[in-house]
Amino acid sequence: MPKNTHDIIVVGAGHNGLTAASYMAKAGLDVLVLEKNEWIGGAAVSRELFPGWKYSNCSYVCSLLRPEIMRDLELYKYGLQIIPYEGSATMMRNGDYYAHYHDHDMTINSIRRHSHKDAEAYERYSRDVLRQCKIIKPLLKMTPPDLTSFKPKDLFGALEFAKHFAAKDELGGLGEKEIYDTIRFYTMSIRDYLDEYFESDITKAHLAGSAIIGTALGPCSPGSAYVLLHHYMGEVDGSVGSWGYSRGGMGSITKAMMGCLNDHGGEVKPSSEVTNVIVKNGRAIGVATKNGDEYYAKKIVSNLDAKRTFLKITEEKSLPEDFVERIKNFKIRGSSGKLNIALDGLPDFPCIPEGDPGGGGDMHFTESIEEMEGAYDDWKRGQWSRNPYVDMCIPSKSDPTMAAPGKHYMSVFIQYVPFNLANGGWNEERKQEFGRHIVDCISEFSPNFKDLINHYEVRTPMDLDSEVGLTEGNIFQGELTMDQLMFNRPVPGYAQYRTPLKNMYICSSSTHPGGGVMGAPGANAAREVLLDMKMPQKGNYY
Amino acid sequence: MSDMQYDAIIIGGGHNGLVCANILGKKNKKVLVCEARENCGGMVNHEIINYVPSVPNSVSQSIGGLNLKYIPKGTIALSESGKHIRLIGNLHLDHATIAKFSTQDADRYLEFHDKMSQFSKTLGKFMLDSPPRIMNNNFSDYAKLFKLGLNVRMLGKKRFNEFARMIGLNIADELEDNFESTLLQGLIAHDSVLGSNLGARSPGSLINLLYRMAVHGNSLFGGIYEMEGGSESFISALLEKCNRNSVEIKTSASVKNCLIEDDKAVGVELHNGEKFFGKTVISNADPRSTYLCLLGAQNLDTDVKRRIKHHRSKGRVAKLSLELKQMPEFNDCDIEDLNSRMVVSPSIDYIEENFNPSKFDKLSSEPVLEICLKKDKDSNPSLDIQVQYAPYRAHGGWENIKEDYVNSIIKILSKYSSNIESCIESKTFITPDDIEQNYHVSGGHWHHGEIQIDQLFMLRPIPGAAQYRTHLDGLYLCGAGAHPGGGMHGISGKNAAKVVLGDL
DSSP, rough: OOSSEEEEEEEOHHHHHHHHHHHHHHTTEEEEEEEEEOBBTTTSOEEEEEEEEEEEOOOOSOSSSOHHHHHHTTTTTTTTEEOOOOOOEEEEETTEEEEEEESHHHEEEEEEEEHHHHHHHHHHHHHHHHHHHHHHHHHSEEEEEEETTHHHHHHHHHHHHHHHHHHOOOOOOOSHHHHHHHHHHHOOOOOHHHHOOOOOOHHHHHHHHHHHHSOOOOTTTHHHHHHHHHHSSOETEEEEEEOOOEEEEEEHHHHHHHHHHHHTTEEEESSSSSEEEEEEEEEEEEEEEEEEEEEEEEEEEESHHHHHIIIIIOOOSSHHHHHHHHHHHHOOOEEEEEEEESSSOOHHHHTSSSOGGGSSSSEEOOOOOOHHHHHHHHHHHTTSSOEEEEEEEOGTOTTTBBBBBTTEEEEEEEEOOOOTTTOOOOOOOHHHHHHHHHHHHHHHTTTTTTHHHEEEEEEEHHHHIIIIIOGOTTTSSSSOSSGGSGGGGTTTOOOBBHHHHHHHHOTTTTTOOSSTTTOOHHHHHHHHHHHTOOOOOOOOTT | TOOOOEEEEEEOHHHHEEEEEEEETTOOOEEEEEEESSSSTTOSTTTTTTTTOOHHHHOOOOHTTOOEEEEEOEEEEETTTSEEEESSOOOHHHHHHTTTTTTHHHHHHHHHHHHHHHHHHHHHHHHHHHHOSSSSSHHHHHHHHOOOOOOOHHTHHHHHHHHHHHOOOHHHHHHHOOOOOHHHHHHHHHHHHHTTSOTSSTTTHHHHHHHHHTTTTTTTSSSEHHHHHHHHHHHHHHHHHHTTTEEEEESOOOOOEEETTTTTTEEEEEETSSSSEEEEEEEEEEEHHHIIIIIIIGSOOOOHHHHTTTTTOOHHHHHHHHHHHOOOOTOOOOHHHHHHHEEEOOOHHHHHHHHHHOOOOOOOOOEEEEEEEEESSSSEEEEOOOOOOOTTTTOHHHHHHHHHHHHHHHHHHHHHHHTTHEEEEEEEEEEEHHOOOOOOOOOOOOTTTTTTTGGGGGSSSSSSSSTOOOOBBBBEOOSSSSSSSOOOOOOOHOOOHHHHHHHH
């Protein structure tokens, strides 16, 4: 028997990899996780890149992480703490602002300042969207069925899926209308969807933001309404749709997962970049790393996105030709950038009154869908948006562990930034130019912002690709469009976390239900591995 | 009721209205058609239409056969460099044509065409019949859904998976995955977005192409015709049938509203005060006008009213007609080419740049064009140009911007034709606003409503009104706003007639 043999090898120590690893370790398997970077966490990390400040330098807020996973893996025991934030706000050029709050009535009052009609419509809107959240929630835990198969498992799976789509609402309504509404929600553009409820530009702009973050869609692109769900279906402390900061930065999530993994005998090896999967007799039997080591295992689980998994670490000849073709055409487009800023004090945003909880969460300054779509049009041309949509927040306001007293950490998420920059691509100079452009945009709304900056880190899709390992810098590891969702994710026919290569699995966000710091793909994949190994199954994912 | 005069009153004498009238008339029903304009035909008019598909057999048979002659048309994608692509819908010849540009593209084209045409066939059967409703507990509806599922499943595992992927896909991705010639990409993308409110990169544009193919004989570039005697000959043929089926037709009879008694449609009132009564009222008008003008908001539930108000039906296609003094010359084109459907859509990015401003009702100075040269022996030639995207209610008001816009179109034309400017004798420009005004189609949309998934099948025009019945008893829809949509095939008219006959 060769050295370095384990039951399971997980490639990549991101949150999905660690979730899968922890579930399998808890089931009693000997699990090894290999990570290419010196640190663990993938895109859920806290890093001290400037002395005294901690940056959540990729993902920055938490809501989607499935509560069942938190409970199954006892993440609270290992130090995870989520601090909900109080609201969000969009600043306006005329000095006014538009805010949403944790408290529903406060939100209604705030909307009423801008439009009475919208305030009324918001009740209807939140009810309808909440209904969609409820429909999708059970689906997150399911392995999508293979619709072409006639196996009982897949047939029942398909029925189960269909059943949830016809879910009853609170009033017991189970009918045509509800199903039609669901179909419409999944296929419409967020612009058309919001037009059915609201009249004022600012309401629509504020709400539409959630539908474009991380995607290569604009608010006018059909299918963008669904993306909204990916930012609404989460929950913090049982409150659906709310967001929070993870205390100590997003790295605390993966740190807690590693705590659970270690406690159950699993191991994480950093600085071990997997270069290829070792295949023997048409089966995956192990992996080789860059530093020359070889590890063997009964099952290999890849937490890399579909392109990296099948085109980079797996040899093409061990996969069917048409499968490789499909993977090559898998849409994974970087569209987001980030600025992580170390501030010497709290910047003023004169638009938002002091003490207003709206300023405690994410802040924006896009005032209309038209502006947003314009930002997208720039991206389509291969430029960064001249007038970008930003999602900025200052976690250190509620989490003192991020920066020294009086100092602040600010995270600025920018939509849209292309991976393939027109006219020569990214270089250091253009990266800095991009950073300065964003700082200028923010300064328009905060007069003292520039003076407070101590240091900032610019992240382009290029950096996300090379450092974190997200192909093209797509934060969801694959576009969230109809052709790549559910039974189509990553490609039709292979949505069951298994791959064409025997003993090889995929657990990344390239699989159902997709991206976000959710953990569901990891937990689902672990279930499928354990099923195949005929292992005992415990917890919420069975 | 004693004053009940007709079995069916049809509002609007467009082709769907006339098809419906004929089918009912043939079954010895007493039918009245009220047309607001001086002539029947509606948008089937050379002012609007350039090319037509052939009228499906099922439609012409149901009214006892139509004697129409079609002239098949090839397609030429114009290129500034003069390296045009000419496609005629014959796969063998088209393969050879594309091979001159790229052998890889040519082979891929055959595969692509085969796949698309299979999908359009599968979907077409479903598309062209009346759509099933779900949760209706009606056996035939379930049978229909089951049949669709089975049809799709019968494609085989590989194609099934491909089909599932393609339904929501955008055409640009699919074309870029397959072809390297940007001109070919531009041409196919043009046909996918034609008449719609989508760009080539908007998800859903692919289903638009499948819909087009289902109507055009499941072919990408075949099945495109010009009717002998112009598209109006379709209308004259229908009118002749009407005569034989003793359908009564009143022109210049604009309907003011639908008469309602006991929550049932019982007749119509004209603007001149005349009233007609019938057992059923069938509207060939677009859904928005039907609901908001004929029915009136006061007769709608709030939910229905909200839905119809947000029914998307803003047109994006304008038409420029140029009367010419002499035959124009197009660069590197012979007379054969001039007789084809000429398309100016050099690349996907070109379409997209043009689409971008239109999302917010603004104009781009470089529109996408589909050009049709008309030449009779005894009259001067003319160019009929379809211009996309020319938004309904354009920013700034059409009356103020029309002239600049027309000039920019001519400027583009002159890139492909050196002498065009000197040939022009007169110009007429019809915007979607004009279509709304002159043809009584709110929004001026070709299809009376966007062809997008959330407005297709059982969701067309709005949930609850699908299957040609409206929310009011006795009032039906038979126009392009109902399933399956427009395109001069008369299927909605035929399907509506079937439903009405069943109810009578």
